[in-house]
Amino acid sequence: MTATVTKTDTYDTIVVGGGPNGLICAAYLAKAGARVLLVERRHETGGGLNTDEYYGFRLNLHAIYHMMSDVMPAYGDLALPEFGLRYVYPHVACAFPFEDGKALCFTKDLDETVASIATISDHDADCFRRMWGEFQPMLDQYIIPLTYQLPLPVVDQVVEIGQTEIGERLNEISELSPVEVIDEYGFTDPRVRMALLSFSAMWGFHLEDPLGYLYPVYLCRMIEAGLVKGGSHRLSSALYRVLVSNGGEVLDDSEVTRIHLDGGRAVAVEVADGHRFEASTIASTLNPEQTFLQLVGAENLSNDLRHAVEPWEWEERTLFGLHLGIEGEVTSRHPEPRVNEAMITFLGLETEDDLHEHLERVDAGTAGGDEWLHLTVPSHHDRTMAPAGHELVRAEQVVLYDEGWDSGTQAFGDQALELIRRHVDLGRIVLRREYPPTHIEAKLRTMKRGSIKHGSYTNLQMGFNRPNDLCSQVATPIPGLFTCGASNYAGGMIIGGPGYLGAKVVGESLGLELPGGSAE
């Protein structure tokens, strides 16, 4: 989708990178009246929202579960449903089938979830109700609103949140690792604990490291998550339409190779074919290594900025995907019927110890593809995801990045398939596509080493420190240059936070007011 651009023109804003955050930033600014150019390296916008179509099978190779779909400001402010966006919300969000015929089902009905846990442990069912009861006000009053507000310095944020009882409780939880959170609420059953830890582990988080206020997000919002009807790319298409219908321009197939400074101010971007586009403001959604070290150039950074940017840490764990097009049906063999209805089914592990041991093998590089994966059958929830008479299967698992992936991919995929076949009846496989971490970074340069979130969530890279204390307010020490991708606060995933904050701050610098303001 390339809109016409006048190649010598000057813009109010050039947005670098057309993933969800770049599109949100550009769409808001265009709607607010700015003259916007969005520049994307690939042949299409979307970034982590890409959906590749193979003769009628729609493969979400990256993001599929949208945790903040109904609460991200862009949804309402930009009237995305009017531009074609529809979500489906499977009632059974996550299922954990066990070998003895029992299953844990986390559904959108709290009582049903509690009853499911009670089939395994009455005690843990009570713990879950208590935990859920605390997490909901934490999310509603603090976590969700804060996702769309600029971060305060750590101490100020703790003081601000700690003004209320539930805020104080959130501060306590934020100090804990996922394992400590479930200890805190008193869970004892090894299967329930495994399930509750899987919500964090599936994204590569280390279960013994504090996760800030993200544990409640990755549990509760995953249970509330939706799938985009027609594939995740439909969200980027809706944002694209908002952008161009408000006069914004898109230049795809154009890698930004340079951000030019003049007198210390960012004034222009240069793309691979040598064209230069000038703007009053430049908003980069690329990772800090790209934006500062490569595009601006390490030699043009102040010492402070260079020292803030250079130590950027990448996640150790990433994801391996296996996508299957099936002629005929895909049916879980488990006696609990809700397993077959689930948006995500976790296969392969029974207890908390199994999970810890598996993750140790992942980190040692010795885990097999047949140990643990989570499975989604998108076509069970949305018939448009596969041709008539066919189903689409998507399996994903946590792995380490390794340059050797290219040779080991098929064997690992075979093992994953073996694990799936142990639990699920599959018709004839007519399409098979492995998606190892090396393919992730080859497709999206922002996702170095198969990074899910443009950089790990350590204390030094979260909140006010994301990407560093000089740039977390979106404006950077370089006048005219702003950053607002997943490596900025509030981080990765399809949450729409960085792009929204990017638009807000860039808009203010241009004297524009954003449409909606639903996050205020």
Ligand SMILES: Cc1cc2nc3c(=O)[nH]c(=O)nc-3n(C[C@H](O)[C@H](O)[C@H](O)COP(=O)(O)OP(=O)(O)OC[C@H]3O[C@@H](n4cnc5c(N)ncnc54)[C@H](O)[C@@H]3O)c2cc1C
């Ligand atoms: C395998 C995988 C599965 C995931 N699943 C989920 C999920 O289910 N749910 C979820 O919420 N999140 C998921 N994520 C995370 C999510 O995809 C990302 O956090 C999100 O896409 C980040 O958005 P962004 O706009 O900041 O960056 P990106 O999506 O990375 O977009 C950046 C854009 O910049 C472009 N670009 C790069 N370099 C240049 C350049 N030099 N010039 C111009 N353009 C450039 C890229 O091509 C890309 O389009 C997943 C990630 C991975 C890797």
